[in-house]
Amino acid sequence: MSPLFNTDNVIDALRKVLPTERKISLHEPHFNGNEWTYVKECLDTGWVSSVGKYVDEFEFKLAEFTGAQKVVAVVNGTAALHIALKLLGVEQNDEVLLPALTFIATANAVQYCNAIPHFIDSEEKTLGIDPRKLSDYLNEVSLIKDGVCINKITGNRIKAVIAMHTFGHPVDLDPLIDVCQRYKLELIEDAAESLGSFYKKRHTGTFGKIATISFNGNKVITTGGGGAILTNDINLGKMAKHLTTTAKVAHKWEFFHDQIGYNYRLPNINAALGCAQLEQLPSFIEKKRKLALMYRAEFSGMDGISFFTEPEFARSNYWLNALVLDSENAIYRDELLEKTNNLGIMTRPAWTTMHKLPMFQNCPRMDLSTAESLESRLINIPSSSFLGD
Structure with a gap:
């Protein structure tokens, strides 16, 4: 001492x-705005579930605030991560790089895709992914074959990196994006905690192909439960909306679903709360x-x-x-x-740290000395x- x-x-x-x-x-x-008014309107009109004006309004205002081209509101941040991974083509036995120092939802979402969490170290400067250490590590353990990053030890495809902005502090994104480009990796931003945070004057969640936010009760703003998917790819955003609304093809009365979808819709009453909070x-x-x-x-x-x-x-x-x-x-x-x-x-x-939890102890990992030190x-x-x- x-x-x-x-x-x-x-x-x-x-x-x-x-x-x-x-x-x-x-x-x-903290509820000090129009929360009571907007929620009461939902109760008075009966529009409390998956249909109603507040979902669209919440998505529009969130896109306006963050600068994302498309926002899809969902039931929670973990569901948002699950869909983000699926939209980027993460499949069974793919490896997804993510920080060992993160909330468990980041790793759980990878497992939901039957993929493999691959834990990487953090840096003290940001508490998030250390892009330089990651670059050195990938240089040792991976190879690029036919435009795909392969783990030389396991033989698995390394498909993506999830950058989690710890406690709202942005990861150093420029060098991380460079690593992703060199090693043919998709970048997902886990911006669950970083609504209102900016990296070099640009809002977090707008750098990777897709990103996610959480509106849990303890976040900067809340919808009770809730989350969102952010993307600048309009087609990807449309598919996110389709998958999170049970993949139902629009029709006046017919129930036709064209693929396996998920009932991840944010209810209107939660979105009403979110609109008041966003203000x-x-x-x-x-x-x-x-x-x-x-x-x-x-x-x-x-x-x-x-x-x-x-x-x-x-x-x-x-x-x-x-x-x-x-x-x-x-x-x-x-x-x-x-x-x-x-x-x-x-x-x-x-x-x-994730690698110490029983279900993740056998997952691949790099040296995690900084993450372990920070945890302590x-x-x-x-x-x-x-x-x-």
Whole structure:
């Protein structure tokens, strides 16, 4: 432990930023706009399910905000990832590269396609995929044969890379795109956490051929449950809409489905909530960035621990704020988690890295030393937008 590091100093810094009169959750939704009005309209008119004006409006406004050419609203972010993988042709026994440090939905969606998660390392600068380390790794383990990337060890096709923007902080996309082009890989952005985050002034989720967003109750905006598929390929977007609405061919009365589809439609009542939330999104992000500045000021110069800040090429939404312990202080992570939660300040560790979970232990992986180190040292702290007021 650093000679000046003290867990009580961390708690004092948190108390200076956070209100003290009540228990502080990690991330709460905030309903202060037209939510009641729009949801009540759904109830009054009976348009609560898969048909209604708010789904189209939500998709249009989300496309307008992100700059994506086509948006398809779905039931949750995991369903969005599943469809994204299928649309890019991920098949049984294909390998999909994804960070070991991610939420389990990223890996689960790969398994839904009967494909194989192939875990790769992260970098401390972004908490996401390390494109340079990935390039060196692929140079060792893969070959390009007839325009296809093949894993020399397993013999499987390596089809795609899923870049997850951790806690809302964008991955360094330019070098990652270069890796994808050189190794003939499709890029999927898992932008579940990064609505309102920008990489070099361009919204995340608009760089790969397809991307996904989540609107779970703890995200920047929420539809209760919910997610979306983003793409700049109009035809791909049309197929996403078709597959997520049971692949039903449009007709006044006939039920004809032309392929295996999925009932992944976002209900109108959830979309109504989303429309009201989208109207407040700029103010939510402004408040979250103010909260991040307050945290940064309190932890600036503190020995043994640091507040994670956006990379210089990004403007982040700071979805979940994070503290990172110095390596020698990792043993105090659980003590901090225990103390803060006992005081009513909800904190949590990072996700268990995917390769340590029983169902993924035998999946291929590169050296994951940075991801494992980050897992042992990260602590998420309260990040609700209203805390920035």
